[in-house]
Amino acid sequence: MKQLVFAGFMILFIGILIGANIYLSQRLAWYFGVNRVWILNVLFGALTLYMFFGLIPFANAVTAFGQTIYIGAAITMGILLYLLLSVALVDLIRLVSAFSPQTYGVLALSLTLLISTYGAWNASQLKVTSLEVPVKGLKETTKVIHWSDLHLGHFRGKPHLDKIVEATNQQPVEAVFLTGDLFDGRIHLNPEVLEPLKKLDVPVYFVEGNHDGYTGPDTIKQMLRKAGVIVLENEVTQFRDMQILGLNHLLADEGKVNMHATGKGPTIKSVMDSIHLDDSKPSVLLHHSPDGIQYAEKRGIDLYLSGHTHAGQIFPITLVAGLMFDYNKGLHHYKNTCIFVSQGAGTFGPPMRVGTKSEITVVTLIPSEK
Numbered sequence: 001m002k003q004l005v006f007a008g009f010m011i012l013f014i015g016i017l018i019g020a021n022i023y024l025s026q027r028l029a030w031y032f033g034v035n036r037v038w039i040l041n042v043l044f045g046a047l048t049l050y051m052f053f054g055l056i057p058f059a060n061a062v063t064a065f066g067q068t069i070y071i072g073a074a075i076t077m078g079i080l081l082y083l084l085l086s087v088a089l090v091d092l093i094r095l096v097s098a099f100s101p102q103t104y105g106v107l108a109l110s111l112t113l114l115i116s117t118y119g120a121w122n123a124s125q126l127k128v129t130s131l132e133v134p135v136k137g138l139k140e141t142t143k144v145i146h147w148s149d150l151h152l153g154h155f156r157g158k159p160h161l162d163k164i165v166e167a168t169n170q171q172p173v174e175a176v177f178l179t180g181d182l183f184d185g186r187i188h189l190n191p192e193v194l195e196p197l198k199k200l201d202v203p204v205y206f207v208e209g210n211h212d213g214y215t216g217p218d219t220i221k222q223m224l225r226k227a228g229v230i231v232l233e234n235e236v237t238q239f240r241d242m243q244i245l246g247l248n249h250l251l252a253d254e255g256k257v258n259m260h261a262t263g264k265g266p267t268i269k270s271v272m273d274s275i276h277l278d279d280s281k282p283s284v285l286l287h288h289s290p291d292g293i294q295y296a297e298k299r300g301i302d303l304y305l306s307g308h309t310h311a312g313q314i315f316p317i318t319l320v321a322g323l324m325f326d327y328n329k330g331l332h333h334y335k336n337t338c339i340f341v342s343q344g345a346g347t348f349g350p351p352m353r354v355g356t357k358s359e360i361t362v363v364t365l366i367p368s369e370k
Contacts, residue, residue, distance in 0.1 A: 017048055020084055021041060021044040021045055021048060023084070023087070024040070024044050024083065024084060024087060025037050025040035025041045025043075025044055027087045027090075027091075027105075027108070028040055028105065030101050031102060031104055031105025031108070032101070032102060033101070033102075044080075047076055047080060048080070050072070050073055050076060051073050051076045051077045051080065052073075053073075054069045054070060054072060054073025054074075054076075055070060055073045055074060055077070055349065058070040058073070059153075059184075059185050059214065060185050060186045060214070060215065061154075061185070061186075061187065062186050062187055066187075067154050070154045070185070071154050071155065074154070074155070074349050074350055074351060075350065075351070077349055077350050078116055078119060078314065078349070078350025078351070078352045079112060079116050081314070082111070082112045082115045082116050082119075083108070083109075083112045085115075085316070086107075086108045086109075086111035086112045086115070089108075089111065090104050090107055090108045090111070093107070115354060116352065118354065119314060119350070119352030119353055119354045120351055120352050122352070122353045122354065122357070122358075123347050123351055123352050123353040123358055124358070125357070125358060126163055126164065126167055126345060126358050126359070126360065127357045127358060127359045127360075128167055128170075128171065128359070128360055128361075128362065129357075129359045129360075129361045129362070130361065130362040130363075130364065131331050131340065131361060131362075131363055131364070132363075132364045132366055133302075133303050133331070133363060133364070133365055133366065134366050134367075134368030135242075135282045135302045135303065135365045135366065135367065135368060136282065136302065136368050136369065137241075137280065137281065137282045137367075138241065138242070138282045138365055138366070138367040138368070139240075139367065140241075140367065141364065141365065141366050141367065142174055142240060142242070142364075142365045143171070143172055143173045143174055143362060143363070143365070144174060144175045144176070144177055144362075144363050144365065145168050145171060145173040145175075145176050145177070145360055145361065145362050145363070146176075146177050146179065146305050146340065146342055146360065146361045146362075146363055147164065147168075147176060147177070147178045147179070147342075147345060147360050148178065148179040148180060148181065148209075148288075148305075148306070148307025148308070148342040148344050148345065149180070149181040149209065149307045149308065149310060149342065149344025149345060149346050149348075150164065150178075150181065150182050150344075150346045151181055151183070151184035151211065151344070151346030151347060151348055152182060152183050152184065152188050152193060152346070153183060153184035153185035153187055153188060153215075154184075154185055154187055155346075155347065155351045156188075156346055157187075157188040157193055158188070158192065158193045158195065158196065160346070161193065161194070161196045161197070162196040164196075164345055164360060165196040165197065165199050165200060166199075167360060168200065168360065169199065169200065171362050173202060173362060174202055174240075175202050175203050175204070175205065175239055176200060176202060176203070176204040176205065177205050177244075177284070177286055177305055177363075178204060178205065178206045178207070178229075179207055179209070179286050179287065179288050179305055179306055179307045179308075179342070180206075180207055180208050180209020180210070180211075180212060180249060180288030180307060180308070181209030181210065181211040181212060181288065181307065181308070181344070181346070181348075182206070182209070182212055182220065182224075183211065183212055183215040183220055184211045184214075184215065184346070184348060185215060186216065189215060189216060189219060189220070189223075191223055191226065191227070194223060194224065194227045195227075197228070197229065198227070203230060203239065204230065205229075205230045205232060205237075205239070205244055205246060205286060206221075206224055206229050206230065206231050206232065206246075207231075207232050207233075207246040207247060207248065207249075207286045207287060207288060208220070208221070208233075208249055208288065209249055209288040209289075209307070209308065210249050210288065210289075210308070211348070212249075213249060221233075231246075232244070232245070232246020232247075232286065233246065233248055234246075234247055234248055234250075234266065234271050234275070235275075236275060236276065236277065239284075241281060241282065242281065242282045242283065242284055242365075243277060243281050243282070243284070244283075244284050245275065245277070245283060245284070245285045245286065245301070246285075246286045246287075247268060247271060247285070247287040248266075249287070249288045249289065250266060250267050250268050250271065250287070250291075250292075251267045251268070251291070251292075252267060252268050252269065252291040252292035253268065253269040253270075253295070254267055254269075267292070268287065268291060268292030268295050268296070269292060269295045272292070272295040272296060272298065273295075275299075277299055277300065279300055282302050282365075283299075283300060283301050283302055283303075284301070284302065284303045284305065285301045285303070285304045285305065286305050286306075287304070287305075287306050288306060288308050289306055289307075289308035289309075290304070290306040290308065290309065290325060290327040290328075290339055290341045293326075293327070293334045293337060293339050294334070296337055296339075297334055297335050297336055297337040301337050302336075302337065302338065303337070303338050303339075303340070303363075303365070304337055304338065304339040304340070305339075305340055305342075305363075306327075306339065306340070306341050306342070307341065307342040307343075307344050308341075308344075309324075309328050309329060309341055309344075310343060310344045310347070310348065310356065311328055311329035311341075311343040311344075311355075311356040312328070312355070312356060313344075313347060313348070313349075313350075313352070313354075313356055314350060314352050314353060314354045314355065314356070315354045315355040318354075318355045318356060325341075327339050327341045328341060329341050329342075329343050329356075340361070340363065342359060342360075342361055343356050343357055343358070343359050344358065344359070345358050345359060345360050346358065
């Protein structure tokens, strides 16, 4: 049954891509008086193939050639998306206006360039956000900072991590919680890229994300431990009067399907059922994706920190992400547990953010009776 659903989805997806390419070819041919539409069909078809076969096979490339292919494919993905949306918007404008085809074409291309440039600029602007969370049983107010989804790889390296560390050191925080996807490809998978972490004088806690898994989780964890980071793998540690529970990237339970988490071995449910927690102490859960909150709440977790969603990263994927995830971004409550989903400090695929922001978040934990 799952194979049939997947096959149906792929057929629909390919059909949408073909339709989009034909639509763009027809419109651009009309805008600029191109008689041989088939040339544009071939061009957009080639760009679409390049987009996919340049991203996936070259994700872990470590050569300059491979990096160039990957970067080009990722940028192509973003530009083609906004070209499609810009052409569709121009078609709506045509309903209430009467200009020459070339004018509409220049407008569509200008919108594509404007949105793509803004998206790249916006993605590079690191925002420090903040929130307060009341925690029952906490003895004193504690400030921590939450990092997620840095995606050090083809577009980002040591300077990006340096900027995040510098922003963190400007905040009066007592710990860093990093909920996965530190790396995205092996191009910068070396100890040197982690040197900025040495500038932190507070403990750093890390749990893996799905992109860390694609890149090389054992290597990443070994490098982090050598850099003094506390790596948690389905285990509990103490930070002040709090319990910090860190999980590998797991499925919520055996009944769930998730292309980004392994279907083998433990689940959030099984780990939460088996792990030892002191009910009298406050507890914080670190897990890459915002899944299985019911199992966290059952064990009395006060705060669940996660990322993974990027809040959709770019419009209109932002709308899709809102439908895919029960908790897509920001702070939410599930019974007695708070869950915060970071939009992330990096990007995947197109190095753009439209309708979202690159963030790290100062979390103030406040003693509470409730």
